[in-house]
Amino acid sequence: MNFEFKGNKFQIETLNTLNLKETYEFCENNSDDLSLSYEVFKGATIESLFFHPELSLIVRDTNKQIICFFMLVFRPSYVPKRKVGVLKFFVVEKRLRKQGLGTEIYKFLIRKIKLMPEKDIWMKLEVMSSQPDYLFPGLNPKLTSALLFLRNLGFKKYNERINLIVDLKKLKSDKPPEKKGNVKISRATIADKEKLMDLAFMPIRYQLISWSEEILLSYQNKPRSTFVAKLHDDKIIGFATHSVGFPGSFGPIGIMKKYRNNDLGKTLLNWCIWDLKRKDIDSMIIRWIDENVLSFYSKTLGAKISNIFWALKTRI
Ligand SMILES: CC(C)(COP(=O)(O)OP(=O)(O)OC[C@H]1O[C@@H](n2cnc3c(N)ncnc32)[C@H](O)[C@@H]1OP(=O)(O)O)[C@@H](O)C(=O)NCCC(=O)NCCS
Incomplete structure (x- = not known):
């Protein structure tokens, strides 16, 4: 052509x-x-x-x-x-x-x-933000010429999104515990897929965004890069996913409301870190975080803001 x-x-x-x-x-x-x-x-x-x-x-x-x-x-x-x-x-x-x-x-x-x-x-x-299958949650405004080019085409900023970075070299490589009280932590199995996909253990707003599809993409990784927290009857009460988009990316993560603040989020995070360190990955990028969980990641992992992205859109 x-x-x-x-x-x-x-x-x-x-x-x-x-x-x-x-x-x-x-x-x-x-x-x-x-x-x-x-x-x-x-x-x-x-x-x-x-x-x-x-x-x-x-x-x-x-x-x-x-x-x-x-x-x-x-x-x-x-x-x-x-x-x-x-x-x-x-x-x-x-x-x-x-x-x-x-x-x-x-x-x-x-x-x-x-x-x-x-x-x-x-x-x-x-x-950029082609979730669930995306690299970046928007445009990094440091790419000034790209930003000006898009503005010229009519794109406007409507939001900001944050990525964090964690230096995995500074973290321990020990295998995390497989049990936390009466909760079992394991790699997600084929049998877990359906329950994970409908995310019924999470508030509805998480079922409406692209989390289910991101979890599904983690099933394509070898081994599967989602870990789950289950009660004795195999009921799923939490999960954490890494390496969707690129190796070393992290998210989503979610714990059923009733079971939060019991170190389950931290334990699931540690399983993902253990998995990444075994693959010799040195840094983890936590993507598109909610500002209210910044302190969770900072406290548990020493995570720092790596980049701020601008969400841009236009009508065609
Ligand atoms: C974020 C989330 C996964 C944390 O799981 P959790 O099991 O409650 O976290 P933990 O109990 O392991 O917390 C570990 C530490 O972080 C702190 N923490 C947990 N959530 C926090 C929050 N939202 N803000 C500040 N600190 C938080 C805890 O107090 C604890 O600190 P401590 O060790 O000094 O007691 C959970 O709140 C959740 O599912 N939220 C909704 C989904 C969500 O927002 N996911 C993240 C999207 S980027």
Whole structure:
């Protein structure tokens, strides 16, 4: 497919296994202050649950060099049967910035969405936060040129989200206890899946967000990266999940209200840390935390704020 910009004809192709490595290298060389491993890039693109090849655009110049990569996905909306568009990658070659190329590619993508047969697309576009399958909960505003580019396209900030970081090297590697009073802690089993997915032991607001799907994604990890707290009759009263999105990420975690403040949250966290340390992972990123649990993570793990993200959206 050809794409005309300022009188030049550029070639457009979609992302696939053959051009993935080259696209990854292009992104690494042209993203300011942001770096991913190849495996994480692959997981966030062609291996992602929401990967839509038609909405991944690679632009090549006349020398066949990649000069631009944009990728859009749809995530489920909290409004049933709707979807929200999310701009997950948008990278223009450093030397070609501020010439309108990114804006043209963005408009090209929007035209593509509008021609799509799906009737259930919520006409809202967000940036980065493609939960349950996401890398970042919004845009890091330190990426100033990216922020200005998005503002120019009409994106507006509507919220802030916090990630924390924990230095795992400073924490003990001991295996945590398998029992806490009369509560058993273990890795989630296949039999636990359904009960975990409906999250009936948690207040309803947690059932309405993407936690169930995030837990489900942890079942794809080997071994499964969710731990559960159960009573003697196998009733689940809490869980903690890690490494959804990328190895070393943490969340969600939840304890049934009645059983909070009994060190169960702390014990489940320690199981996740033990699991990560066995994989030689040095730091843990607790993603998208509620401000009111900052002291829980700070007290139990010495967690510190690593980044603040801006939630951005626009209507299309
Ligand atoms: C956050 C949560 C998992 C903590 O689980 P918990 O089993 O109650 O926590 P613990 O008993 O292990 O607490 C360990 C320590 O943290 C403290 N703590 C727990 N929750 C806290 C909170 N919300 N604010 C401040 N301190 C808190 C406890 O007092 C305890 O401190 P201590 O050792 O000095 O007594 C639980 O409150 C919960 O399920 N909340 C709702 C879901 C949620 O918000 N998840 C996090 C999303 S990012």
